[in-house]
Amino acid sequence: MASFHARSNSLPSRQHPITSQIEENLNRLRSSQSASTSSSLGQQLNGVQDLHEYVEMLLQLPQSQQALSQEHQRKSVEQLLDGSLLLLDVCSTAKDALLQTKECTQQLQSILRRRRGVEGLSGEVRKYLTSRKAVKKAICKALKNLKNMENKDGENGDVITILRQVEAVTVSVLESLLSFVSGPEAESKMSRWSLVSKLTHQKKVASEEDEQNTNEIANVEATLRSFVKSQNIKHVEKLQNELQNSESCIQDLEEGLETLFRRLIKARVAFLNVLNC
Known part of the structure:
Protein backbone atom coordinates (compact mmCIF):
# COMPACT_ATOMS: atom_id res chain seq x y z
CA MET A 1 0.00 0.00 0.00
CA ALA A 2 1.29 3.45 -0.88
CA SER A 3 2.77 5.60 1.85
CA PHE A 4 1.29 8.88 3.01
CA HIS A 5 4.65 10.47 2.27
CA ALA A 6 4.74 9.64 -1.42
CA ARG A 7 4.83 12.79 -3.53
CA SER A 8 1.86 13.32 -5.82
CA ASN A 9 0.12 16.26 -7.41
CA SER A 10 -3.19 14.61 -6.60
CA LEU A 11 -3.03 15.44 -2.90
CA PRO A 12 -2.68 18.70 -0.98
CA SER A 13 0.78 19.25 0.48
CA ARG A 14 1.72 16.55 2.96
CA GLN A 15 2.12 19.34 5.50
CA HIS A 16 -1.57 20.19 5.14
CA PRO A 17 -3.14 20.01 8.62
CA ILE A 18 -6.06 17.86 7.46
CA THR A 19 -3.73 15.28 5.93
CA SER A 20 -1.56 15.32 9.04
CA GLN A 21 -4.58 14.81 11.31
CA ILE A 22 -5.78 11.86 9.24
CA GLU A 23 -2.33 10.27 9.39
CA GLU A 24 -2.08 10.84 13.13
CA ASN A 25 -5.51 9.33 13.78
CA LEU A 26 -4.77 6.35 11.55
CA ASN A 27 -1.55 5.61 13.43
CA ARG A 28 -3.27 5.97 16.80
CA LEU A 29 -6.09 3.63 15.81
CA ARG A 30 -3.72 1.02 14.40
CA SER A 31 -1.75 0.95 17.63
CA SER A 32 -4.88 0.53 19.77
CA GLN A 33 -6.59 -2.27 17.88
CA SER A 34 -4.96 -5.13 19.78
CA ALA A 35 -7.28 -4.45 22.74
CA SER A 36 -10.98 -5.30 22.49
CA THR A 37 -12.58 -4.43 25.83
CA SER A 38 -15.70 -2.29 25.89
CA SER A 39 -13.60 0.67 27.05
CA SER A 40 -11.03 0.31 24.27
CA LEU A 41 -13.76 -0.17 21.68
CA SER A 69 -12.55 13.40 -10.87
CA GLN A 70 -9.79 12.00 -13.08
CA GLU A 71 -10.92 9.30 -15.48
CA HIS A 72 -8.27 6.75 -14.51
CA GLN A 73 -9.49 6.89 -10.89
CA ARG A 74 -13.08 6.02 -11.74
CA LYS A 75 -12.90 2.33 -10.76
CA SER A 76 -11.23 3.11 -7.42
CA VAL A 77 -13.72 5.87 -6.69
CA GLU A 78 -16.64 3.56 -7.42
CA GLN A 79 -15.15 0.91 -5.13
CA LEU A 80 -14.81 3.43 -2.32
CA LEU A 81 -18.36 4.64 -2.85
CA ASP A 82 -19.66 1.06 -2.71
CA GLY A 83 -17.53 0.52 0.38
CA SER A 84 -19.01 3.52 2.15
CA LEU A 85 -22.50 2.12 1.58
CA LEU A 86 -21.47 -1.27 2.93
CA LEU A 87 -19.97 0.37 6.02
CA LEU A 88 -23.33 2.06 6.65
CA ASP A 89 -25.11 -1.30 6.26
CA VAL A 90 -22.73 -2.95 8.73
CA CYS A 91 -23.18 -0.08 11.18
CA SER A 92 -26.94 -0.60 10.95
CA THR A 93 -26.51 -4.30 11.67
CA ALA A 94 -24.32 -3.50 14.69
CA LYS A 95 -26.86 -0.96 15.96
CA ASP A 96 -29.68 -3.50 15.62
CA ALA A 97 -27.60 -6.16 17.39
CA LEU A 98 -26.88 -3.86 20.31
CA LEU A 99 -30.50 -2.71 20.54
CA GLN A 100 -31.85 -6.26 20.52
CA THR A 101 -29.34 -7.38 23.14
CA LYS A 102 -30.12 -4.34 25.32
CA GLU A 103 -33.87 -4.93 25.15
CA CYS A 104 -33.43 -8.58 26.16
CA THR A 105 -31.07 -7.50 28.93
CA GLN A 106 -33.57 -4.99 30.30
CA GLN A 107 -36.40 -7.52 30.10
CA LEU A 108 -34.39 -10.08 32.02
CA GLN A 109 -33.49 -7.48 34.65
CA SER A 110 -37.16 -6.63 35.07
CA ILE A 111 -38.08 -10.28 35.51
CA LEU A 112 -35.33 -10.81 38.08
CA ARG A 113 -36.55 -7.83 40.11
CA ARG A 114 -40.08 -9.23 40.22
CA ARG A 115 -39.16 -12.82 41.00
CA ARG A 116 -37.21 -14.46 43.76
CA GLY A 117 -35.53 -17.79 43.33
CA VAL A 118 -35.13 -19.79 40.14
CA GLU A 119 -38.68 -21.00 39.60
CA GLY A 120 -39.96 -20.16 36.12
CA LEU A 121 -36.77 -18.40 35.16
CA SER A 122 -35.40 -21.04 32.80
CA GLY A 123 -37.89 -20.17 30.06
CA GLU A 124 -36.94 -16.50 30.13
CA VAL A 125 -33.26 -17.36 30.05
CA ARG A 126 -33.79 -19.55 26.99
CA LYS A 127 -35.60 -16.67 25.27
CA TYR A 128 -32.57 -14.47 25.88
CA LEU A 129 -30.20 -17.12 24.51
CA THR A 130 -32.42 -17.64 21.44
CA SER A 131 -32.36 -13.91 20.77
CA ARG A 132 -28.58 -13.90 21.10
CA LYS A 133 -28.39 -16.72 18.55
CA ALA A 134 -30.27 -14.56 16.03
CA VAL A 135 -27.97 -11.62 16.79
CA LYS A 136 -24.89 -13.76 16.20
CA LYS A 137 -26.25 -14.98 12.88
CA ALA A 138 -26.73 -11.40 11.65
CA ILE A 139 -23.26 -10.46 12.91
CA CYS A 140 -21.70 -13.43 11.11
CA LYS A 141 -23.22 -12.24 7.83
CA ALA A 142 -21.99 -8.69 8.43
CA LEU A 143 -18.46 -9.92 9.17
CA LYS A 144 -18.42 -11.85 5.90
CA ASN A 145 -19.47 -8.71 4.04
CA LEU A 146 -16.61 -6.78 5.64
CA LYS A 147 -14.13 -9.44 4.52
CA ASN A 148 -15.19 -8.78 0.93
CA MET A 149 -13.89 -5.23 1.22
CA GLU A 150 -10.27 -6.32 1.67
CA ASN A 151 -7.43 -6.61 -0.88
CA LYS A 152 -8.55 -4.20 -3.59
CA ASP A 153 -6.06 -4.00 -6.45
CA GLY A 154 -4.92 -1.19 -8.71
CA GLU A 155 -2.57 1.76 -8.54
CA ASN A 156 -3.95 4.88 -6.98
CA GLY A 157 -3.22 8.50 -6.29
CA ASP A 158 -2.56 9.69 -2.77
CA VAL A 159 -6.18 10.71 -2.10
CA ILE A 160 -7.39 7.23 -3.02
CA THR A 161 -4.66 5.69 -0.85
CA ILE A 162 -5.71 7.72 2.18
CA LEU A 163 -9.39 6.96 1.68
CA ARG A 164 -8.63 3.25 1.41
CA GLN A 165 -6.55 3.33 4.57
CA VAL A 166 -9.41 5.07 6.36
CA GLU A 167 -11.79 2.43 5.04
CA ALA A 168 -9.47 -0.38 6.18
CA VAL A 169 -9.18 1.00 9.72
CA THR A 170 -12.95 1.52 9.89
CA VAL A 171 -13.50 -2.07 8.78
CA SER A 172 -11.08 -3.30 11.45
CA VAL A 173 -12.82 -1.36 14.23
CA LEU A 174 -16.25 -2.57 13.12
CA GLU A 175 -14.97 -6.15 13.01
CA SER A 176 -13.71 -5.78 16.58
CA LEU A 177 -17.03 -4.31 17.68
CA LEU A 178 -19.10 -7.03 16.02
CA SER A 179 -16.87 -9.77 17.43
CA PHE A 180 -17.20 -8.25 20.90
CA VAL A 181 -21.01 -8.12 20.68
CA SER A 182 -21.15 -11.68 19.32
CA GLY A 183 -18.85 -13.06 22.01
CA PRO A 184 -16.61 -16.14 21.92
CA GLU A 185 -17.32 -18.86 19.38
CA ALA A 186 -19.53 -21.73 20.49
CA GLU A 187 -17.73 -24.62 22.13
CA SER A 188 -19.22 -26.99 19.58
CA LYS A 189 -16.91 -25.55 16.93
CA MET A 190 -13.94 -26.67 18.99
CA SER A 191 -14.79 -30.30 18.25
CA ARG A 192 -13.97 -29.74 14.57
CA TRP A 193 -10.42 -28.62 15.28
CA SER A 194 -7.58 -31.06 14.73
CA LEU A 195 -5.39 -32.05 17.67
CA VAL A 196 -2.51 -30.09 16.20
CA SER A 197 -4.69 -27.02 15.85
CA LYS A 198 -5.83 -27.33 19.45
CA LEU A 199 -2.28 -27.52 20.73
CA THR A 200 -1.17 -24.63 18.53
CA HIS A 201 -3.99 -22.42 19.74
CA GLN A 202 -3.83 -23.30 23.43
CA LYS A 203 -2.30 -19.96 24.38
CA LYS A 204 -4.74 -18.07 22.17
CA VAL A 205 -7.73 -19.81 23.78
CA ALA A 206 -6.39 -19.00 27.26
CA SER A 207 -5.99 -15.39 26.20
CA GLU A 208 -9.57 -15.29 24.91
CA GLU A 209 -10.83 -16.71 28.20
CA ASP A 210 -9.01 -13.96 30.09
CA GLU A 211 -10.42 -11.36 27.71
CA GLN A 212 -13.95 -12.66 28.26
CA ASN A 213 -13.71 -11.37 31.82
CA THR A 214 -13.77 -7.87 30.33
CA ASN A 215 -16.58 -8.64 27.87
CA GLU A 216 -19.71 -7.70 29.76
CA ILE A 217 -22.08 -9.13 27.15
CA ALA A 218 -20.28 -12.48 26.98
CA ASN A 219 -20.19 -12.71 30.78
CA VAL A 220 -23.98 -12.51 30.95
CA GLU A 221 -24.38 -15.22 28.34
CA ALA A 222 -21.87 -17.52 30.06
CA THR A 223 -23.64 -17.14 33.40
CA LEU A 224 -27.03 -17.83 31.80
CA ARG A 225 -25.74 -21.00 30.16
CA SER A 226 -24.34 -22.14 33.49
CA PHE A 227 -27.69 -21.45 35.13
CA VAL A 228 -29.59 -23.49 32.52
CA LYS A 229 -27.32 -26.45 33.29
CA SER A 230 -27.23 -26.17 37.08
CA GLN A 231 -30.38 -24.23 38.12
CA ASN A 232 -28.16 -22.84 40.90
CA ILE A 233 -29.44 -19.72 42.69
CA LYS A 234 -25.85 -18.46 42.96
CA HIS A 235 -25.83 -17.89 39.22
CA VAL A 236 -28.93 -15.70 39.52
CA GLU A 237 -27.32 -13.55 42.20
CA LYS A 238 -24.24 -13.11 40.04
CA LEU A 239 -26.39 -12.44 36.98
CA GLN A 240 -28.08 -9.33 38.36
CA ASN A 241 -24.76 -7.54 38.65
CA GLU A 242 -23.60 -8.68 35.24
CA LEU A 243 -26.82 -7.54 33.54
CA GLN A 244 -26.32 -4.03 34.92
CA ASN A 245 -22.73 -3.96 33.66
CA SER A 246 -23.82 -5.28 30.28
CA GLU A 247 -26.56 -2.67 29.89
CA GLU A 255 -23.83 6.11 21.53
CA GLY A 256 -20.44 5.76 19.88
CA LEU A 257 -21.86 3.75 16.99
CA GLU A 258 -24.70 6.21 16.39
CA THR A 259 -22.24 9.11 16.14
CA LEU A 260 -20.05 7.08 13.75
CA PHE A 261 -23.10 6.28 11.63
CA ARG A 268 -20.57 9.78 1.90
CA VAL A 269 -22.58 12.89 1.05
CA ALA A 270 -19.32 14.85 0.66
CA PHE A 271 -18.02 12.09 -1.63
CA LEU A 272 -21.18 12.17 -3.75
CA ASN A 273 -20.95 15.97 -3.98
CA VAL A 274 -17.42 15.64 -5.36
CA LEU A 275 -18.59 13.25 -8.06
CA ASN A 276 -21.51 15.49 -9.01
CA CYS A 277 -19.35 18.59 -9.41
Missing part, protein backbone atom coordinates in the same frame (compact mmCIF):
# COMPACT_ATOMS: atom_id res chain seq x y z
CA GLY A 42 -15.39 3.04 22.84
CA GLN A 43 -12.11 4.86 22.33
CA GLN A 44 -11.66 3.31 18.89
CA LEU A 45 -15.17 4.38 17.86
CA ASN A 46 -14.34 7.93 18.95
CA GLY A 47 -11.15 7.79 16.89
CA VAL A 48 -12.96 6.59 13.77
CA GLN A 49 -15.58 9.31 14.24
CA ASP A 50 -12.84 11.95 14.18
CA LEU A 51 -11.22 10.24 11.20
CA HIS A 52 -14.34 10.50 9.06
CA GLU A 53 -14.87 14.10 10.09
CA TYR A 54 -11.41 14.87 8.67
CA VAL A 55 -12.22 12.82 5.56
CA GLU A 56 -15.25 15.05 5.00
CA MET A 57 -12.92 18.08 5.19
CA LEU A 58 -10.40 16.42 2.87
CA LEU A 59 -13.08 15.83 0.24
CA GLN A 60 -13.96 19.50 0.27
CA LEU A 61 -10.47 20.56 -0.80
CA PRO A 62 -10.22 21.54 -4.51
CA GLN A 63 -7.07 19.44 -4.99
CA SER A 64 -8.84 16.34 -3.69
CA GLN A 65 -11.87 16.96 -5.86
CA GLN A 66 -9.67 17.36 -8.91
CA ALA A 67 -7.80 14.13 -8.16
CA LEU A 68 -10.97 12.09 -7.66
CA SER A 248 -24.14 0.13 30.72
CA CYS A 249 -21.59 -1.26 28.26
CA ILE A 250 -24.19 -1.54 25.48
CA GLN A 251 -25.39 2.01 26.10
CA ASP A 252 -21.87 3.40 25.67
CA LEU A 253 -21.25 1.40 22.49
CA GLU A 254 -24.64 2.44 21.07
CA ARG A 262 -23.88 9.99 11.26
CA ARG A 263 -20.25 10.77 10.39
CA LEU A 264 -20.21 8.05 7.74
CA ILE A 265 -23.34 9.54 6.18
CA LYS A 266 -21.79 13.01 6.08
CA ALA A 267 -18.58 11.69 4.53
Whole structure:
Protein backbone atom coordinates (compact mmCIF):
# COMPACT_ATOMS: atom_id res chain seq x y z
CA MET A 1 0.00 0.00 0.00
CA ALA A 2 1.29 3.45 -0.88
CA SER A 3 2.77 5.60 1.85
CA PHE A 4 1.29 8.88 3.01
CA HIS A 5 4.65 10.47 2.27
CA ALA A 6 4.74 9.64 -1.42
CA ARG A 7 4.83 12.79 -3.53
CA SER A 8 1.86 13.32 -5.82
CA ASN A 9 0.12 16.26 -7.41
CA SER A 10 -3.19 14.61 -6.60
CA LEU A 11 -3.03 15.44 -2.90
CA PRO A 12 -2.68 18.70 -0.98
CA SER A 13 0.78 19.25 0.48
CA ARG A 14 1.72 16.55 2.96
CA GLN A 15 2.12 19.34 5.50
CA HIS A 16 -1.57 20.19 5.14
CA PRO A 17 -3.14 20.01 8.62
CA ILE A 18 -6.06 17.86 7.46
CA THR A 19 -3.73 15.28 5.93
CA SER A 20 -1.56 15.32 9.04
CA GLN A 21 -4.58 14.81 11.31
CA ILE A 22 -5.78 11.86 9.24
CA GLU A 23 -2.33 10.27 9.39
CA GLU A 24 -2.08 10.84 13.13
CA ASN A 25 -5.51 9.33 13.78
CA LEU A 26 -4.77 6.35 11.55
CA ASN A 27 -1.55 5.61 13.43
CA ARG A 28 -3.27 5.97 16.80
CA LEU A 29 -6.09 3.63 15.81
CA ARG A 30 -3.72 1.02 14.40
CA SER A 31 -1.75 0.95 17.63
CA SER A 32 -4.88 0.53 19.77
CA GLN A 33 -6.59 -2.27 17.88
CA SER A 34 -4.96 -5.13 19.78
CA ALA A 35 -7.28 -4.45 22.74
CA SER A 36 -10.98 -5.30 22.49
CA THR A 37 -12.58 -4.43 25.83
CA SER A 38 -15.70 -2.29 25.89
CA SER A 39 -13.60 0.67 27.05
CA SER A 40 -11.03 0.31 24.27
CA LEU A 41 -13.76 -0.17 21.68
CA GLY A 42 -15.39 3.04 22.84
CA GLN A 43 -12.11 4.86 22.33
CA GLN A 44 -11.66 3.31 18.89
CA LEU A 45 -15.17 4.38 17.86
CA ASN A 46 -14.34 7.93 18.95
CA GLY A 47 -11.15 7.79 16.89
CA VAL A 48 -12.96 6.59 13.77
CA GLN A 49 -15.58 9.31 14.24
CA ASP A 50 -12.84 11.95 14.18
CA LEU A 51 -11.22 10.24 11.20
CA HIS A 52 -14.34 10.50 9.06
CA GLU A 53 -14.87 14.10 10.09
CA TYR A 54 -11.41 14.87 8.67
CA VAL A 55 -12.22 12.82 5.56
CA GLU A 56 -15.25 15.05 5.00
CA MET A 57 -12.92 18.08 5.19
CA LEU A 58 -10.40 16.42 2.87
CA LEU A 59 -13.08 15.83 0.24
CA GLN A 60 -13.96 19.50 0.27
CA LEU A 61 -10.47 20.56 -0.80
CA PRO A 62 -10.22 21.54 -4.51
CA GLN A 63 -7.07 19.44 -4.99
CA SER A 64 -8.84 16.34 -3.69
CA GLN A 65 -11.87 16.96 -5.86
CA GLN A 66 -9.67 17.36 -8.91
CA ALA A 67 -7.80 14.13 -8.16
CA LEU A 68 -10.97 12.09 -7.66
CA SER A 69 -12.55 13.40 -10.87
CA GLN A 70 -9.79 12.00 -13.08
CA GLU A 71 -10.92 9.30 -15.48
CA HIS A 72 -8.27 6.75 -14.51
CA GLN A 73 -9.49 6.89 -10.89
CA ARG A 74 -13.08 6.02 -11.74
CA LYS A 75 -12.90 2.33 -10.76
CA SER A 76 -11.23 3.11 -7.42
CA VAL A 77 -13.72 5.87 -6.69
CA GLU A 78 -16.64 3.56 -7.42
CA GLN A 79 -15.15 0.91 -5.13
CA LEU A 80 -14.81 3.43 -2.32
CA LEU A 81 -18.36 4.64 -2.85
CA ASP A 82 -19.66 1.06 -2.71
CA GLY A 83 -17.53 0.52 0.38
CA SER A 84 -19.01 3.52 2.15
CA LEU A 85 -22.50 2.12 1.58
CA LEU A 86 -21.47 -1.27 2.93
CA LEU A 87 -19.97 0.37 6.02
CA LEU A 88 -23.33 2.06 6.65
CA ASP A 89 -25.11 -1.30 6.26
CA VAL A 90 -22.73 -2.95 8.73
CA CYS A 91 -23.18 -0.08 11.18
CA SER A 92 -26.94 -0.60 10.95
CA THR A 93 -26.51 -4.30 11.67
CA ALA A 94 -24.32 -3.50 14.69
CA LYS A 95 -26.86 -0.96 15.96
CA ASP A 96 -29.68 -3.50 15.62
CA ALA A 97 -27.60 -6.16 17.39
CA LEU A 98 -26.88 -3.86 20.31
CA LEU A 99 -30.50 -2.71 20.54
CA GLN A 100 -31.85 -6.26 20.52
CA THR A 101 -29.34 -7.38 23.14
CA LYS A 102 -30.12 -4.34 25.32
CA GLU A 103 -33.87 -4.93 25.15
CA CYS A 104 -33.43 -8.58 26.16
CA THR A 105 -31.07 -7.50 28.93
CA GLN A 106 -33.57 -4.99 30.30
CA GLN A 107 -36.40 -7.52 30.10
CA LEU A 108 -34.39 -10.08 32.02
CA GLN A 109 -33.49 -7.48 34.65
CA SER A 110 -37.16 -6.63 35.07
CA ILE A 111 -38.08 -10.28 35.51
CA LEU A 112 -35.33 -10.81 38.08
CA ARG A 113 -36.55 -7.83 40.11
CA ARG A 114 -40.08 -9.23 40.22
CA ARG A 115 -39.16 -12.82 41.00
CA ARG A 116 -37.21 -14.46 43.76
CA GLY A 117 -35.53 -17.79 43.33
CA VAL A 118 -35.13 -19.79 40.14
CA GLU A 119 -38.68 -21.00 39.60
CA GLY A 120 -39.96 -20.16 36.12
CA LEU A 121 -36.77 -18.40 35.16
CA SER A 122 -35.40 -21.04 32.80
CA GLY A 123 -37.89 -20.17 30.06
CA GLU A 124 -36.94 -16.50 30.13
CA VAL A 125 -33.26 -17.36 30.05
CA ARG A 126 -33.79 -19.55 26.99
CA LYS A 127 -35.60 -16.67 25.27
CA TYR A 128 -32.57 -14.47 25.88
CA LEU A 129 -30.20 -17.12 24.51
CA THR A 130 -32.42 -17.64 21.44
CA SER A 131 -32.36 -13.91 20.77
CA ARG A 132 -28.58 -13.90 21.10
CA LYS A 133 -28.39 -16.72 18.55
CA ALA A 134 -30.27 -14.56 16.03
CA VAL A 135 -27.97 -11.62 16.79
CA LYS A 136 -24.89 -13.76 16.20
CA LYS A 137 -26.25 -14.98 12.88
CA ALA A 138 -26.73 -11.40 11.65
CA ILE A 139 -23.26 -10.46 12.91
CA CYS A 140 -21.70 -13.43 11.11
CA LYS A 141 -23.22 -12.24 7.83
CA ALA A 142 -21.99 -8.69 8.43
CA LEU A 143 -18.46 -9.92 9.17
CA LYS A 144 -18.42 -11.85 5.90
CA ASN A 145 -19.47 -8.71 4.04
CA LEU A 146 -16.61 -6.78 5.64
CA LYS A 147 -14.13 -9.44 4.52
CA ASN A 148 -15.19 -8.78 0.93
CA MET A 149 -13.89 -5.23 1.22
CA GLU A 150 -10.27 -6.32 1.67
CA ASN A 151 -7.43 -6.61 -0.88
CA LYS A 152 -8.55 -4.20 -3.59
CA ASP A 153 -6.06 -4.00 -6.45
CA GLY A 154 -4.92 -1.19 -8.71
CA GLU A 155 -2.57 1.76 -8.54
CA ASN A 156 -3.95 4.88 -6.98
CA GLY A 157 -3.22 8.50 -6.29
CA ASP A 158 -2.56 9.69 -2.77
CA VAL A 159 -6.18 10.71 -2.10
CA ILE A 160 -7.39 7.23 -3.02
CA THR A 161 -4.66 5.69 -0.85
CA ILE A 162 -5.71 7.72 2.18
CA LEU A 163 -9.39 6.96 1.68
CA ARG A 164 -8.63 3.25 1.41
CA GLN A 165 -6.55 3.33 4.57
CA VAL A 166 -9.41 5.07 6.36
CA GLU A 167 -11.79 2.43 5.04
CA ALA A 168 -9.47 -0.38 6.18
CA VAL A 169 -9.18 1.00 9.72
CA THR A 170 -12.95 1.52 9.89
CA VAL A 171 -13.50 -2.07 8.78
CA SER A 172 -11.08 -3.30 11.45
CA VAL A 173 -12.82 -1.36 14.23
CA LEU A 174 -16.25 -2.57 13.12
CA GLU A 175 -14.97 -6.15 13.01
CA SER A 176 -13.71 -5.78 16.58
CA LEU A 177 -17.03 -4.31 17.68
CA LEU A 178 -19.10 -7.03 16.02
CA SER A 179 -16.87 -9.77 17.43
CA PHE A 180 -17.20 -8.25 20.90
CA VAL A 181 -21.01 -8.12 20.68
CA SER A 182 -21.15 -11.68 19.32
CA GLY A 183 -18.85 -13.06 22.01
CA PRO A 184 -16.61 -16.14 21.92
CA GLU A 185 -17.32 -18.86 19.38
CA ALA A 186 -19.53 -21.73 20.49
CA GLU A 187 -17.73 -24.62 22.13
CA SER A 188 -19.22 -26.99 19.58
CA LYS A 189 -16.91 -25.55 16.93
CA MET A 190 -13.94 -26.67 18.99
CA SER A 191 -14.79 -30.30 18.25
CA ARG A 192 -13.97 -29.74 14.57
CA TRP A 193 -10.42 -28.62 15.28
CA SER A 194 -7.58 -31.06 14.73
CA LEU A 195 -5.39 -32.05 17.67
CA VAL A 196 -2.51 -30.09 16.20
CA SER A 197 -4.69 -27.02 15.85
CA LYS A 198 -5.83 -27.33 19.45
CA LEU A 199 -2.28 -27.52 20.73
CA THR A 200 -1.17 -24.63 18.53
CA HIS A 201 -3.99 -22.42 19.74
CA GLN A 202 -3.83 -23.30 23.43
CA LYS A 203 -2.30 -19.96 24.38
CA LYS A 204 -4.74 -18.07 22.17
CA VAL A 205 -7.73 -19.81 23.78
CA ALA A 206 -6.39 -19.00 27.26
CA SER A 207 -5.99 -15.39 26.20
CA GLU A 208 -9.57 -15.29 24.91
CA GLU A 209 -10.83 -16.71 28.20
CA ASP A 210 -9.01 -13.96 30.09
CA GLU A 211 -10.42 -11.36 27.71
CA GLN A 212 -13.95 -12.66 28.26
CA ASN A 213 -13.71 -11.37 31.82
CA THR A 214 -13.77 -7.87 30.33
CA ASN A 215 -16.58 -8.64 27.87
CA GLU A 216 -19.71 -7.70 29.76
CA ILE A 217 -22.08 -9.13 27.15
CA ALA A 218 -20.28 -12.48 26.98
CA ASN A 219 -20.19 -12.71 30.78
CA VAL A 220 -23.98 -12.51 30.95
CA GLU A 221 -24.38 -15.22 28.34
CA ALA A 222 -21.87 -17.52 30.06
CA THR A 223 -23.64 -17.14 33.40
CA LEU A 224 -27.03 -17.83 31.80
CA ARG A 225 -25.74 -21.00 30.16
CA SER A 226 -24.34 -22.14 33.49
CA PHE A 227 -27.69 -21.45 35.13
CA VAL A 228 -29.59 -23.49 32.52
CA LYS A 229 -27.32 -26.45 33.29
CA SER A 230 -27.23 -26.17 37.08
CA GLN A 231 -30.38 -24.23 38.12
CA ASN A 232 -28.16 -22.84 40.90
CA ILE A 233 -29.44 -19.72 42.69
CA LYS A 234 -25.85 -18.46 42.96
CA HIS A 235 -25.83 -17.89 39.22
CA VAL A 236 -28.93 -15.70 39.52
CA GLU A 237 -27.32 -13.55 42.20
CA LYS A 238 -24.24 -13.11 40.04
CA LEU A 239 -26.39 -12.44 36.98
CA GLN A 240 -28.08 -9.33 38.36
CA ASN A 241 -24.76 -7.54 38.65
CA GLU A 242 -23.60 -8.68 35.24
CA LEU A 243 -26.82 -7.54 33.54
CA GLN A 244 -26.32 -4.03 34.92
CA ASN A 245 -22.73 -3.96 33.66
CA SER A 246 -23.82 -5.28 30.28
CA GLU A 247 -26.56 -2.67 29.89
CA SER A 248 -24.14 0.13 30.72
CA CYS A 249 -21.59 -1.26 28.26
CA ILE A 250 -24.19 -1.54 25.48
CA GLN A 251 -25.39 2.01 26.10
CA ASP A 252 -21.87 3.40 25.67
CA LEU A 253 -21.25 1.40 22.49
CA GLU A 254 -24.64 2.44 21.07
CA GLU A 255 -23.83 6.11 21.53
CA GLY A 256 -20.44 5.76 19.88
CA LEU A 257 -21.86 3.75 16.99
CA GLU A 258 -24.70 6.21 16.39
CA THR A 259 -22.24 9.11 16.14
CA LEU A 260 -20.05 7.08 13.75
CA PHE A 261 -23.10 6.28 11.63
CA ARG A 262 -23.88 9.99 11.26
CA ARG A 263 -20.25 10.77 10.39
CA LEU A 264 -20.21 8.05 7.74
CA ILE A 265 -23.34 9.54 6.18
CA LYS A 266 -21.79 13.01 6.08
CA ALA A 267 -18.58 11.69 4.53
CA ARG A 268 -20.57 9.78 1.90
CA VAL A 269 -22.58 12.89 1.05
CA ALA A 270 -19.32 14.85 0.66
CA PHE A 271 -18.02 12.09 -1.63
CA LEU A 272 -21.18 12.17 -3.75
CA ASN A 273 -20.95 15.97 -3.98
CA VAL A 274 -17.42 15.64 -5.36
CA LEU A 275 -18.59 13.25 -8.06
CA ASN A 276 -21.51 15.49 -9.01
CA CYS A 277 -19.35 18.59 -9.41
